[in-house]
Amino acid sequence: MELLNRYRKYWITAGTLLVLLLCYQLAFKKTIAASQLYSRLSQQVTANDGLSLQPAFLERQYQTITALASSYHVDTANYRTQLLSKLAPLADSCHITLINIPKSNTSADGRITRQQIGAKGDFFSLLRFYALAEKQKGTGMASSVSWKKPDADNHTDKKAGEIELTMYFNGF
Numbered sequence: 001m002e003l004l005n006r007y008r009k010y011w012i013t014a015g016t017l018l019v020l021l022l023c024y025q026l027a028f029k030k031t032i033a034a035s036q037l038y039s040r041l042s043q044q045v046t047a048n049d050g051l052s053l054q055p056a057f058l059e060r061q062y063q064t065i066t067a068l069a070s071s072y073h074v075d076t077a078n079y080r081t082q083l084l085s086k087l088a089p090l091a092d093s094c095h096i097t098l099i100n101i102p103k104s105n106t107s108a109d110g111r112i113t114r115q116q117i118g119a120k121g122d123f124f125s126l127l128r129f130y131a132l133a134e135k136q137k138g139t140g141m142a143s144s145v146s147w148k149k150p151d152a153d154n155h156t157d158k159k160a161g162e163i164e165l166t167m168y169f170n171g172f
Helices: 002-006 008-047 055-072 076-093 123-135
Strands: 097-106 113-121 141-148 163-171
Touching: 076 097, 076 113, 076 123, 113 123, 123 141, 123 163
Parallel strands: none
Antiparallel strands: 097 113, 113 163, 141 163
């Protein structure tokens, strides 16, 4: 016991150093490493101030633009024929009638072609046709739709409950 009392200062100093070493191993070592990593990354960011966007963001942006462009991409030479050949079977499967041949309209710069398709039938069949036509590959992007119910007085040859649908497709 006398030996412990005599070397008490040394035991307290050794114990304190042991606790500090343990604390350093458990917490301070990781904190210091994280702070060094942060300062190194901060220097890299300030060095690359001329870059407006990160490369991963540019890659995601490129993929999004490519996907959007592919949904608009069509063969413009045969666009009318292709649109009719793809939408006519859909119209038959949905039990509706195509009422007009596509009318073409080209933009001022000649890059975008707009086609108009008309159909008639009941509302739910036309809605199903619209959903299927929008998903169909090679038809371009459905840009707008108009629904019209014909007047009963002026159109006596039309069935009751028939609605006319006009769809506009854009492609380039």
